[in-house]
Structures are given as structure tokens and as C-alpha cells.
Amino acid sequence: MKLIGIGRNYIDHAKELNNPVPTEPVIFLMPDTALLRNNDPFYIPSFTNEVHYEVEIVVRINKLGKNIAQKFAHRYYEEIGIGIDFTARDLQSKLKSKGLPWANAKGFDYSAPISKTFINKSEFSSVENINFSLLKNGKEVQKGNSSEMIFKIDELISYISQFYTLKIGDLIYTGTPPGVGKVEIGDKLEAFIENRNLLTCNVL
16 A cells, blocks of 8 residues: 655645645655554654644545546545645755655654545535645644645546556545644644544644
8 A cells, every 4th residue: 555645736835835836746655654543643753843734635546547547537536535744844854955855754654644534525516626624722724625736636646647556545645735834742633524523633
């Protein structure tokens, strides 16, 4: 199973980090050991002093595929979940300044909480109109809609499959809207799709 992350897929998020708006999807990979399941707590690792939350819609692949045409991409997933892409921002900045890959800042152990429940896409009027949000200690800090993605879900699946064969169970973290910020010990994060609380993560 692969975890595939998409960076800078919301214009306002790219701008808040002073990154250029991409002209094609920015892809990074995370190992399966990055997954954090079952609403387990997240422990801030010792190698960073600045972990940021990033709430994201997550797509679970249900069919083997390679070089998938965009018009057929909808056949390769049935369910939508939500996740948090924890990012060691200080480490990422250091690596980027040296022109180095920033996998260590994204793919470290348990950096990718995932919802226990996924929602069948048939429950949405359109996968291009899904509201999602993140509360930190009861206050909304991020809010987005899948219509705001620079590269929509079907486009992402088609693009990714040019480079990587997609397998059943692969997860695509589709990017985060603006509002990312630092987490501290004692924080409680709650992620929603529409009005459904699908993920809770306590920071320890």
C-alpha cells in the first residue's frame, strides 16, 4: 500500500507558505508506517519543534490501474475519507533551503492520521463539491471545499498513474486548504466531512 501526498493543491495554501502555484500536481510519497489509525494520539517527535496540521480529503483506490485516462478515473475509487498530513515545517524548510527532498518532514512515523470511516462517493452530489474542515481545541482553523482544488480528484488519479501503478488500498491525500498551523502538546484536532466528525486526534 502506498500513501501519495499532493502538495500545494489549493491556491491560498500555496500563497500562505510563499510557494509558487503549481502548473502540474506536486507529488510526494509516504511509507505505510506514516499511517495513524483508530483515532490514536499523535506524539510530537523529538527531531522537530514545529509540527503543522494540514487537513485533507483522502481517496482510497479500489482497482489496479496504470496510465488511467481522466475520463475513466472515477472507476478507480468509491470512497472518500479525511486525514491529517502532519508536517515537520522546520525540518521541511531546512531541507528545501538545501535543495534536498523533504520526505523526512512528511513521511515520518504516524504523521498521517486517517479516518476510521470512509463515505461512499454516491452520498455526495459531486466529488467536486465536498465541504471539509478541521477544529483545533473546538475552534475551526481550516475549512475547504473540493471545488477549490487546483487539480481535481480524477485529474490527480490520471496524473499519478502515469508514474506509479495504483493498487487496491492505496491512499491519496489530496492537499490542504489555507489555515495550517502549529500543534502543541494537549491540542485536540477534529476533522469533518460536511457535518460528520470522522477523525479525532489528541496531540501528546
